[in-house]
Amino acid sequence: MSLLPVAEAQARLLALGSRLPEEEVAASACAGRWLTRDIFALRDQPWADLSAMDGYAIKAAEWPGPWRIAIESTAGAALPPPLANGESCRIFTGAPLPPASDAILIQEDAELRDGLLYPRGDVLKAGRHVRATATDFAVNQRLLSAGAALGPAQIALAVLGGHGSLPVGARPRVALVSTGNELVPPGAPTPPGCLPCSNAPMLAAMLGAIGAEVIDIGIIPDDLEALTKALENSAKADIILSTGGASVGDHDLVRPAFAAAGGSLDFWKIRMRPGKPLMAGKLGHSIFLGLPGNPVSAFVTATLFLLPLVRHLAGAADPLPRSAIASLAAPLPATGERDDYLRAFHTADGLVSVTSQDSAATAALAQAECLIVRPAGSPPATAGEQVTILPL
Numbered sequence: 001m002s003l004l005p006v007a008e009a010q011a012r013l014l015a016l017g018s019r020l021p022e023e024e025v026a027a028s029a030c031a032g033r034w035l036t037r038d039i040f041a042l043r044d045q046p047w048a049d050l051s052a053m054d055g056y057a058i059k060a061a062e063w064p065g066p067w068r069i070a071i072e073s074t075a076g077a078a079l080p081p082p083l084a085n086g087e088s089c090r091i092f093t094g095a096p097l098p099p100a101s102d103a104i105l106i107q108e109d110a111e112l113r114d115g116l117l118y119p120r121g122d123v124l125k126a127g128r129h130v131r132a133t134a135t136d137f138a139v140n141q142r143l144l145s146a147g148a149a150l151g152p153a154q155i156a157l158a159v160l161g162g163h164g165s166l167p168v169g170a171r172p173r174v175a176l177v178s179t180g181n182e183l184v185p186p187g188a189p190t191p192p193g194c195l196p197c198s199n200a201p202m203l204a205a206m207l208g209a210i211g212a213e214v215i216d217i218g219i220i221p222d223d224l225e226a227l228t229k230a231l232e233n234s235a236k237a238d239i240i241l242s243t244g245g246a247s248v249g250d251h252d253l254v255r256p257a258f259a260a261a262g263g264s265l266d267f268w269k270i271r272m273r274p275g276k277p278l279m280a281g282k283l284g285h286s287i288f289l290g291l292p293g294n295p296v297s298a299f300v301t302a303t304l305f306l307l308p309l310v311r312h313l314a315g316a317a318d319p320l321p322r323s324a325i326a327s328l329a330a331p332l333p334a335t336g337e338r339d340d341y342l343r344a345f346h347t348a349d350g351l352v353s354v355t356s357q358d359s360a361a362t363a364a365l366a367q368a369e370c371l372i373v374r375p376a377g378s379p380p381a382t383a384g385e386q387v388t389i390l391p392l
Contacts, residue, residue: 002269003269003270003271003276003337003338004267004269004270004271005270005271005339006270006271006272006304006339009267009270009278009280009305010304010305010308010320012266012267012280013266013267013280013287013289013305013308013309014308014309014312014319016266016280016281016282016287017238017239017287017309017312017313018313019036019169019312019313019314019315020169020170020171020172020238020313020314020315021169021170022036022037022167022168022169022170022315023167023168023169023170024165024166024167024168025165025166025168026164026165027155027158027159027163027164027165027166028155030150030155030166030168031150031151031152031155032149032150032151032209032210032211033149033150033166033168033169033171033211033314033315034147034148034149034150034168034169034311034314034315034316034317035144035145035146035147035148035150035166035167035168035315036146036147036167036168036169036315037146037167038142038144038145038146039142039143039144039158039161039163039166040140040141040142040143040161041137041138041139041140041141041142041143041161041162042139042161042162042163043139043161043162044133044134044137044138044139045134045136045137045160045161046131046132046133046134046135046136047096047133048079048096048097048133049096049097049102049130049131049132049133050094050095050096050097050130050131051073051091051092051093051094051095051096051097051104051129051130051131052093052104052129052130052131053093053104053106053107053129054091054092054093054106054107055091055104055105055106055107055108055109055110055129056069056088056089056090056091056104056105056107056110056117057073057083057088057089057091057097057098057101057103057104058083058088058089058101058103058104058105058117058124059083059085059100059101059102059103060102060103060124060125060126060127060128061126062085062086063119063123063124064118064119064123065088065116065117065118065119066113066116066117066118067086067087067088067116067117068086068087068088068115068116068117069087069088069089069090069112069115069117070083070084070087070088070089071083071087071089071090071098072089072090072091073089073090073091073092073095073096073097073098074091074092074095075092075093075094075095076094076095077095077096078096079096079098079099080096080097080098081098081099082098082099082100083098083099083100083101088101088105088117089101091104097130102126102127102130103124103125103126103127103128103129103130104128104129104130105117105119105124106129109121136160137157137161143157143158143161144157144158145317146315146317147315147316147317147318148317149316150166150168168314168315169313169314169315169316170314171211171212171213171314172212172213172238172239172310172313172314173212173213173215173236173237173238173239174207174212174213174214174215174237174238174239174240174241174310175215175217175234175236175237175239175240175241175286176200176203176204176214176215176216176217176241176243177217177218177220177227177230177231177234177240177241177242177243178197178199178200178217178218178219178220178242178243178244179219179220179221179222179227179242179243179244179245179253179254179293180195180197180219180221180222180244180245180293181221181222182194182195183195183196183197183219183244184196184197184219185197185219186198186200186201197219198295198362199243199244199291199293199295199298200216200219200243202295202298202299203241203243203291203298203302203306204216206299206302206303206306206307207306207307207310210307210310210311210314211310211314212239212310212314215234215237217230217233217234222245222253223253224253224256224257224260227245227253227254227257228257228260228261230257231257231258231261231263231283231288232261232262234283234286235261235283235284235285235286236286237286238286238287238313239286239287239288239289239306239309239310239313240283240286240287240288240289241289241290241291241306242254242288242289242290242291243290243291243292243293243298244291244292244293245290245293254279254290255268255279255290258279258281258283258288258290261283262283262284263281263282263283263288264281264282264283265279265280265281266280266281266282267279267280267281268280270301271337271338271339271376272300272301272304272338272339272340272341273336273338273339273340273341274292274294274296274297274300274301274341274359275291275292275297275300275301275304275341276292276338277290277292278290278291278292278301278305280305287309289305289306289309291305291306292359294359294360295359295360295362295365296343296358296359296360296361296362296364296365297359299365300341300371303321303371303390303392304321304341304390307321308320308321321390322390322391323373323388323389323390324370324388324389324390324391325386325387325388325389326346326350326351326370326386326387326389327350327351327384327385327386327387328350328351328381328382328383328384328385328386328387329347329349329350329351329352329383330350330352330353330383331380331381331382331383332353332372332374332380332381332387333380334377334378334379334380335374335375335376335377335378336376336377337376337377338376339373339374339375339376340372340373340374340378341371341372341373341374341390342354342357342371342372342374343357343364343365343367343368343370343371343372344368344369344370344371344372344389345367345368345369345370346369346370350383350384351370351372351387351389353372354367354368368392369391369392370389370390370391370392371389371390371392372387372388372389373387373388373389373390374387
């Protein structure tokens with residue numbers, strides 16, 4: 001089986017699953033979710049002409065006054081009555097302007113003498129210190145599009161638009177299977193030959209950050225029957241995720257266990273470093289994704305494949321990781337027959353790759369802020385050259 005290009009593998013993986021059903025969720029609980037429908041404003045914002053400062057609402061055409069202070073307007077109050085000629089309104093930040101007034105004389109530039117209001121400073125023009133009606137958005141205006149990611153700013157916008165709940169994609173359920181005789185639970189003693197299971201908490205953290213529901217199946221030994229049963233028992237999840245055992249050694253049993261459980265393999269082995277032995281397919285209604293066991297390989301392939309798949313199922317319009325451009329602080333060697341995803345961090349002089357690019361170097365991985373994407377067959381890169389990166 002030839003090595004599959006990353007972009008083709010990503011497209012094939014996303015094609016294995018459709019977006020999950022819609023659910024209505026309180027706006028305050030929508031962070032990290034994706035909209036399933038366009039959201040339109042149910043109200044104008046601001047709802048009226050509002051004052052941006054404490055001061056006095058006036059008619060700019062009556063400059064330089066003086067004005068008699070006739071009424072007062074505060075934030076949260078109803079629209080005040082119109083001003084007559086020669087009248088002003090004492091007003092506070094966020095309060096509605098009286099009809100016919102069109103500027104705010106801020107209190108620092110105002111002077112009261114003999115019961116009348118006089119200005120100081122330059123001529124005040126209409127619209128000064130006024131937040132005009134519907135300048136943020138107007139009723140029936142589209143605020144957010146289907147597939148948009150919901151962060152704090154988007155949630156605030158939707159709530160100001162009159163929405164208390166939002167239609168979002170359901171949270172994908174991911175069954176996480178860790179394989180290997182050498183693995184022990186986090187925090188357990190590690191006698192010679194044993195290794196703490198770090199992939200499971202790492203992947204659970206990555207999945208939790210984008211709203212997936214993680215079902216940790218636990219550590220499964222390198223036993224074909226046990227692994228087959230674990231995969232069969234996970235088939236109610238939207239995604240079955242395994243780590244380890246995806247290569248071709250005598251104890252790499254994920255592929256035969258997947259076949260024994262009734263799975264249908266779509267692709268295996270990717271033209272990338274690290275992460276070559278990644279595999280994907282279907283097991284019943286579940287999408288199966290087998291990641292390599294080395295922590296760095298698992299992290300990189302999860303970034304490129306697992307997280308986009310979760311975003312896709314959850315309704316994201318653009319599920320793939322977003323790239324950026326940055327300059328190198330030091331040269332990089334030419335690449336071979338696979339795409340390289342180099343762990344790197346930012347300095348004042350540009351990007352620096354971490355000291356070790358080994359697929360088990362977790363201390364170096366913890367330093368990384370991005371992945372430098374180096375396509376197969378790239379010539380050596382010089383210091384100052386711009387490269388494509390995937391921020392982490």
